[in-house]
Amino acid sequence: xxxxxxxxxxxxxxxxxxxxxxxxxxxxxxxxxxxxxxxxxxxxxxxxxxxxxxxxxxxxxxxxxxxxxxxxxxxxxxxxxxxxxxxxxxxxxxxxxxxxxxxxxxxxxxxxxxxxxxxxxxxxxxxxxxxxxxxxxxxxxxxxxxxxxxxxxxxxxxxxxxxxxxxxxxxxxxxxxxxxxxxxxxxxxxxxxxxxxxxxxxxxxxxxxxxxxxxxxxxxxxxxxxxxxxxxxxxxxxxxxxxxxxxxxxxxxxxxxxxxxxxxxxxxxxxxxxxxxxxxxxxxxxxxxxxxxxxxxxxxxxxxxxxxxxxxxxxxxxxxxxxxxxxxxxxxxxxxxxxxxxxxxxxx
Ligand code: FES
Numbered sequence: 173x174x175x176x177x178x179x180x181x182x183x184x185x186x187x188x189x190x191x192x193x194x195x196x197x198x199x200x201x202x203x204x205x206x207x208x209x210x211x212x213x214x215x216x217x218x219x220x221x222x223x224x225x226x227x228x229x230x231x232x233x234x235x236x237x238x239x240x241x242x243x244x245x246x247x248x249x250x251x252x253x254x255x256x257x258x259x260x261x262x263x264x265x266x267x268x269x270x271x272x273x274x275x276x277x278x279x280x281x282x283x284x285x286x287x288x289x290x291x292x293x294x295x296x297x298x299x300x301x302x303x304x305x306x307x308x309x310x311x312x313x314x315x316x317x318x319x320x321x322x323x324x325x326x327x328x329x330x331x332x333x334x335x336x337x338x339x340x341x342x343x344x345x346x347x348x349x350x351x352x353x354x355x356x357x358x359x360x361x362x363x364x365x366x367x368x369x370x371x372x373x374x375x376x377x378x379x380x381x382x383x384x385x386x387x388x389x390x391x392x393x394x395x396x397x398x399x400x401x402x403x404x405x406x407x408x409x410x411x412x413x414x415x416x417x418x419x420x421x422x423x424x425x426x427x428x429x430x431x432x433x434x435x436x437x438x439x440x441x442x443x444x445x446x447x448x449x450x451x452x453x454x455x456x457x458x459x460x461x462x463x464x465x466x467x468x469x470x471x472x473x474x475x476x477x478x479x480x481x482x483x484x485x486x487x488x489x490x491x492x493x494x495x496x497x498x499x500x501x502x503x504x505x506x507x508x509x510x511x512x513x514x515x516x517x518x519x520x
Contacts, residue, residue, distance in 0.1 A: 174254050179223065179261040186254055193218050193250040196262060205262065206319045211250035214372050217320060221245045225258035273356055275310035278326075280344035282307040285329045292332055298325055323363035330357050414511045424498055425449065427505035430513050455494060459487055 173185040176195060186195060193211055209215035213232030222245050229237070233248045249260070282303045285292060292298050306313065306322060313322060333339060334353045342348055418426045425445065432444030481488050510516035 174225075175257045176254055177224075177257075177259040179259060188255050190254045191250065192220070192252040192254055192258070192260070193248075195254070196220070196249060205249060207250060209372055213248050213251045216248065218249045219246050220249045221261040222247045222252075223259040223261060225256050226252055226260075227255065273314050273359075274346050275314050277344055277346040277348060278310040278313060279307045280342060280346065281329060281333065281348075282310075284338075284342045285332070292328060298328060303329075320363055323360050327357065327360040327364055330360065415509055415513050417505065417509070420502060420506055423505035424501035427501045427509070430505075430509075452494060452498075455490065459491055462487055462490065 174188055174190075176184045176186055176190075176192070178184075178196070178199075182199065184195065184199070191211075193205065193207060196205055197207070205218045205220070207215070207218045209217075211218070213230070214236060216236045219237065219241075226247055229242050229247060230251050233242065233251050236248060237246050252258070285298075286300045286303045289298065289300055289303075302325060306325060309322075313326070330353055333342070334350065334357060337350055339348045339350050339353055417423055428448055429441060429444035432440040432448065434440050435443060438447065507518045508515060
């Protein structure tokens with residue numbers, strides 16, 4: 173019979189073909205592995221580190237975990253049928269010993285963070301209520317209980333402390349130094365969700381998308397039964413309306429053409445019809461690269477935070493300016509231009 177060793181915990185002799193996730197779950201460790209996708213190999217919340225055995229990873233594991241994680245020994249326990257001896261480390265067990273963190277310290281840190289909720293990274297949707305909930309479960313958390321999202325919040329809070337060297341500012345009777353925070357972060361990092369904020373396309377996203385699509389189509393269908401399309405009379409070659417306006421979504425370009433000057437060798441048509449729209453699109457494409465994210469989410473700076481307005485003021489201002497210009501041009505062309513494309517006041 174193959175032997176399963178859960179590092180530092182237990183050993184089991186199991187029947188060949190036993191599913192590793194089921195075995196772990198049946199032996200009281202299920203809170204460590206939430207198995208969000210129900211064992212379909214799509215969510216990665218059941219990931220464990222395999223230290224010995226386990227065979228070759230399958231396609232699901234390759235896709236969900238990626239080569240880097242697999243090279244570090246991570247595997248999806250739901251995808252492993254045990255056929256030979258295997259040794260695994262279930263993330264979380266070692267948290268308490270590795271960090272020797274006291275529940276009281278967690279509570280003090282969370283209370284400090286709750287007072288500075290506006291300064292915390294927004295990625296994990298940290299709220300005062302969430303911090304209080306974690307504080308109430310501090311004992312369980314230091315023993316490794318709690319799901320990866322709990323640890324993502326704790327990681328975010330401690331990253332914030334580490335980034336600004338705030339260790340000494342925290343009112344607590346427990347020892348807390350920058351070095352200890354680093355150790356704590358290392359321990360929490362082992363419990364983070366393998367894929368952050370992952371939403372499985374099927375069924376969660378597709379259900380929502382198709383429900384909205386269905387309701388929208390049905391709503392438009394019902395509306396069209398009661399309302400005729402606002403079509404004008406058939407066009408005749410002998411009559412050209414003045415002004416001749418493009419559909420609303422192009423009328424901004426039409427307005428741009430009308431106001432563009434001739435500059436040097438470039439005609440107003442070249443400027444308004446080609447150069448300005450091209451510069452506009454290039455600027456939009458450049459936006460993600462113009463301003464680096466605020467980088468204190470991870471030590472390796474690979475996971476940025478900074479989705480809030482104040483984290484990226486230049487980017488936000490530029491985007492608002494570009495989109496505001498487009499909307500203004502459309503409104504002017506649509507409502508404020510009359511015969512000969514002259515200015516008109518629509519309500520006069
Ligand atoms: S339970 Fe989702 S990948 Fe294993």
